[in-house]
Amino acid sequence: MSNRAILVVDLQNEYWPTGNMPLQGIEAAAENAARVIAHARSQGDLVVNIRHEIPGGPIFVPGSKGAEINEVVAPKGDEAVITKNFPNSFRDTGLKALLDEKVIKDVIVIGAMSHMCIDATTRAANDHGFNTTTIYDACATRDIEFGGQTAPAAHVHTAIMGALAFLYGDVISTEDFVRS
Template identity: 55%
Template sequence: MSKRATVVVDLQNEYLPTGKLALSGIEQTLANAARIIADTRSNGDPVIHIRHEFTDPDAPFFVPGTDGVRIHSSVAPQEGEPVIVKNYPNSFLKSELKQVLDEKGIEELVIVGAMSHMCIDATTRAASDFGYKPTVIHDACATRDLEFRGQTVSAAQVHAALMSALEFAYATIVTTDEYLAK
């Protein structure tokens, strides 16, 4: 077994058009993430699923016990794959993610999921800070339009800004096809 794992961050029903926090291009993100997961499994490397859930039942989204917190069926965990529930954008914060990775001797992380500007950003930076070597599959990540002081920033711009910042100092950024061609 290699020292690489794929971390699937928050690919949950809440991000679908039927959810409370629809993301731009989520269908293609799910399709690309499924390809990365299949490749990971075929190589015998671990797949670790992260599921965001707020502890407050009055939260505006990711409410415990709802369909929105379920991991989408196209990227669902297989038997034996860990599912780590988190309550913060950073998948490492107050979770057992680091312990699971260290127990498996993981050194490299392949990161896919949502949202680019929150949980992917926070998790990737933390992974780098902990000494892991992260690779983000940017077309297997999604985000949404944001607003800043009355100005709408398109999802494409948000995604590009975050990926360029991560590539500058924290991670290798590649497409699904580039990653699978290696």
Template identity: 55%
Template sequence: MGNRAVVVVDVQNDYFPGGLYTLDGIAEASANVGKVLEAARARGERVIHIRHIFPDAGAPFFRPDSEGNEIHPSAAPQEGETVIVKNFPNSFQKTDLKEVLDADGIKDVVVVGAMSHMCIDATVRASSDFGFKTTVVQDACATRAQEFGGVTVPASQVHATMMAALAFAYADVIDTDAFLKG
């Protein structure tokens, strides 16, 4: 199996058109997630799916017992792949993700999914802080425009800013083609 795992964060129905919190570029990002998954599976690498469910039925998305919190078919787990449910942006917070990785002797963590500015950011930083060699496949991640102080920041700039910050000190940031070659 090796010592690398691909962690697929929150590729869930609510982020897709028709969902409660649609992301810009989610179709393209999820297509790249599919390529990453196919390559990882062919290499015999560990695949772990993260599924965010807010405990409050009044949450803006990923509500309990909803179709929106289900993993999207483009990233569907295969038999034997672990699915970890989380309630916070950081996939390690109050989950057994670290224990699962440690039990398998994982040293390298590859992160894909959504949202670049929130759960990807929090998960990547935690992964690095725990000592894992961490990689983000940037074009297999998606986000949406953000507003602050009356300024709307387009999704492409939100994504680029997050990837630049992660590349500065927390992770190798690559694209799908680079992952497929390596």
């Protein structure tokens, strides 16, 4: 096994067009994520599937179809599945302990939403001392509103990826990853 882990964050049915919070570009991002995961498996990388649940919430309700990991990126065999309740995948989960146990040094982050759980998880991984890489075209987000203004998903995604690339690690394409 390598010293690299792929964190597959929140690629759950809730974000697909039939879910309660569809994201722009989720299907293309998931196809890229599937390529990343397949390459990682072929290299002996640790694949960690992370899913969000909100007990009593309007979305990601435990046990609901929306809270299930989408079939395009479904876990295989004995791959770890970690359930979280916060945007930061490390907060109140066993993720850090798992990565330490497996002597992971490099963390690759893919999934959703770029401006929430991808941002929070990537920054936390960096703060924990991991070398981080985010694969930008294997992530998706949505329009966000604030102060009566709407920021289109493409702008939100670009701003987040730019911020992560500035000090939090590498930000690369799926193609660059599978060629590495």
